[in-house]
Amino acid sequence: MAGLASAFGSGAMTNSIDEIDNARVLFVIGSNTTEQHPMIGMHMLDAVDKGATLIVADPRQTQIAKFAHIHLRQKSGTDVALLNGIMNVIISEGLVDINFVKRRTENFDEFEKIVSGYSPEVAEKITGVPADEIKRVARLYATEKRAMLFYSMGITQHVTGVDNVRSCANLVMLTAHIGQPMTGLNPLRGQNNVQGACDMGALPEVYSGYQKVSDAKARRKFENAWGRKLPAKPGLTLTEMFDGALNGKIRAMFVMGENPIVSDPGATHIREAVKKLDFLVVQDIFMSDTAELADVVLPAVSFAEKEGTFTNTERRVQKLRKAIRPMYGAMPDWKIIAELSKKMGYDMGYRATHEIMEEAALLTPSYGGILHHRLDDFGLQWPCPDTNHTGTPFLHRKKFTKGLGTFNPIDFVPPAESADDEYPFILTTGRIYFRYHTATMCGRTSTLKREEPECFVEINHKDAAKLGIRNNNKVRVSSRRGEIVVNALVTDKTPEGIVFIPFHFREAAVNLITNTAVDPVAKIPEFKVCAVKIVPLLPKPGMRQTVLYDKKNDIKILLDLYEESEAEYEG
Amino acid sequence: MEKISTICPYCGCGCGLYLHVEDNNIVGVSPLRHHPVNKGSLCVKGWNSFEFVQHPERLRYPMVKENGAFKKTSWDEVISLVAGRFSEIKEKYGPDSIALLSSAKCTNEENFVLMKFARAVLGTNNIDHCARL
Numbered sequence A: 001m002a003g004l005a006s007a008f009g010s011g012a013m014t015n016s017i018d019e020i021d022n023a024r025v026l027f028v029i030g031s032n033t034t035e036q037h038p039m040i041g042m043h044m045l046d047a048v049d050k051g052a053t054l055i056v057a058d059p060r061q062t063q064i065a066k067f068a069h070i071h072l073r074q075k076s077g078t079d080v081a082l083l084n085g086i087m088n089v090i091i092s093e094g095l096v097d098i099n100f101v102k103r104r105t106e107n108f109d110e111f112e113k114i115v116s117g118y119s120p121e122v123a124e125k126i127t128g129v130p131a132d133e134i135k136r137v138a139r140l141y142a143t144e145k146r147a148m149l150f151y152s153m154g155i156t157q158h159v160t161g162v163d164n165v166r167s168c169a170n171l172v173m174l175t176a177h178i179g180q181p182m183t184g185l186n187p188l189r190g191q192n193n194v195q196g197a198c199d200m201g202a203l204p205e206v207y208s209g210y211q212k213v214s215d216a217k218a219r220r221k222f223e224n225a226w227g228r229k230l231p232a233k234p235g236l237t238l239t240e241m242f243d244g245a246l247n248g249k250i251r252a253m254f255v256m257g258e259n260p261i262v263s264d265p266g267a268t269h270i271r272e273a274v275k276k277l278d279f280l281v282v283q284d285i286f287m288s289d290t291a292e293l294a295d296v297v298l299p300a301v302s303f304a305e306k307e308g309t310f311t312n313t314e315r316r317v318q319k320l321r322k323a324i325r326p327m328y329g330a331m332p333d334w335k336i337i338a339e340l341s342k343k344m345g346y347d348m349g350y351r352a353t354h355e356i357m358e359e360a361a362l363l364t365p366s367y368g369g370i371l372h373h374r375l376d377d378f379g380l381q382w383p384c385p386d387t388n389h390t391g392t393p394f395l396h397r398k399k400f401t402k403g404l405g406t407f408n409p410i411d412f413v414p415p416a417e418s419a420d421d422e423y424p425f426i427l428t429t430g431r432i433y434f435r436y437h438t439a440t441m442c443g444r445t446s447t448l449k450r451e452e453p454e455c456f457v458e459i460n461h462k463d464a465a466k467l468g469i470r471n472n473n474k475v476r477v478s479s480r481r482g483e484i485v486v487n488a489l490v491t492d493k494t495p496e497g498i499v500f501i502p503f504h505f506r507e508a509a510v511n512l513i514t515n516t517a518v519d520p521v522a523k524i525p526e527f528k529v530c531a532v533k534i535v536p537l538l539p540k541p542g543m544r545q546t547v548l549y550d551k552k553n554d555i556k557i558l559l560d561l562y563e564e565s566e567a568e569y570e571g
Numbered sequence B: 001m002e003k004i005s006t007i008c009p010y011c012g013c014g015c016g017l018y019l020h021v022e023d024n025n026i027v028g029v030s031p032l033r034h035h036p037v038n039k040g041s042l043c044v045k046g047w048n049s050f051e052f053v054q055h056p057e058r059l060r061y062p063m064v065k066e067n068g069a070f071k072k073t074s075w076d077e078v079i080s081l082v083a084g085r086f087s088e089i090k091e092k093y094g095p096d097s098i099a100l101l102s103s104a105k106c107t108n109e110e111n112f113v114l115m116k117f118a119r120a121v122l123g124t125n126n127i128d129h130c131a132r133l
Ligand code: SF4
Pocket: A037, A038, A039, A040, B008, B009, B010, B011, B012, B013, B014, B015, B038, B042, B043, B044, B045, B046, B047
């Protein structure tokens, strides 16, 4: 969350989920909240029932967009232009909270210069959103005190991801929608403990609590606590690690509970990289594509078999309790690492997880008062600096974490890859309701499998008609990097010229074909925009299906036989 | 039947739920009534959050690859093997030749321990997680 940190000095959701119910305006950008964060979506719909206005900006007709009073369908990758257009209106119509801007922020003038170039008409040209809509949203959002802004993967996964987030931060500061209940800038984070993994320093440049490894004072503190000399140079990010493996700099990897081969854009490249390693250890609860390639696989336990804490997207640290004994011969991840560490001559000496949290609390100011025995009810929201503190429901009340909030002047940069004659469609990817990241957990939950059983590509019915594709036809989707074969889902959810594939299907691994361009600051790979072409595959006449009979297991397998029909539909 | 209060493992909402346990078996799920996020509801993922836990395909023992196939091994042996290989590689190519991927599905404590292991034991800052995605 580099964008947010550069504006405010902190990268978490600024406000709390239960404030949503009483907000008056909810502005949701690039998040299909009711599917991705269903219970946050529930609070939003509760607010709508109480009369709040829901504004959704998303190129797709997502589920939450159906509930929206206003749905802005900006072209994929043009969020910055849309936000600049909205801010242009706010400035030109005198809706800026001048007092707030003067007292609490810096760099307004630079920022204003850039935004002045984005009149609603200019923004309309870039984004495709009518100028009147832009004006309407600007007025609604700026004039209501209790207005909350939300965003998610939809805007962080662009080459301009950091810019998008900074633009959101600009908007929030311009209207003083921060530091008060029922306002704020609220990133909705995907997996259950993304926030916690970042807070605890599972990042190449910081220790826990975002203390920089390059800062001598912070480093000394951790060196004293751990009794070892620590490296000062920031490490490699995920993407750089795989590049490193390819060019021989990285020789060994330890992967805890992740399956990067499916969840990473440019998965072909990662598979190559992983194969080059001298030594790969994967620790997981199921065999995964990455584990298949490992030299050593270690069985870990699931959430139901361990103790510890998770931090949700509103900074709430909550206790996980062990319900059953570890299955089979599995061991909790922390124990495996501690054993390994001991064998390598460093005894961490933990007897239980609460001792780990005690150490983390000592070394991490924002977690200072977060100890297991204090989390019994519904946890605590950080910052919680000491054991008398009862947690912080909303941030930046009197001042920003970094002092003054910084306006970042941001110009619109077109997406790294745009459609052309050869690859006429823009492919976007995302999550759907019933699945969770890569399918290692959900793929094994039969109730969930039934709901959305096969990978598909959503395509607008007009495009489908042009290509002769009917619902459920097999199609081949190819980009400059690779191709996959999936079923077509003909719909009006996706606008013309754009197709959508959910990214958690191991069977189709959409990441094989997405773009590996990376945001220069946050290094989030761009999965959202990638140019593709689509070719329908038709069953061969007379041999539509073949039945294979697997005697041993008594299963019949239906095999569809397809041949490509490129020639038929060209011209 | 026992009801254990815990947290849904699926998304960043962090809903509170009870796992219903009988004889070391999870038999059901129900939402925490007063939880500030889910207020007595769960989404379909939450209601099914325990199904995968006791799945027969769960990994059962540590495994080492020999001649392209996985072989069962013991915890003692595997810990020695991994510790040995990491030490060797660190010795030969330097600490920055090793990289670690942590997980946004693991607990805070596990993330803390892994980052401590990377920095204090292996001596590298090459640690990241898949949440950039
Ligand atoms: S119950 Fe649903 S909304 Fe709540 S944490 Fe689980 S997946 Fe997220």
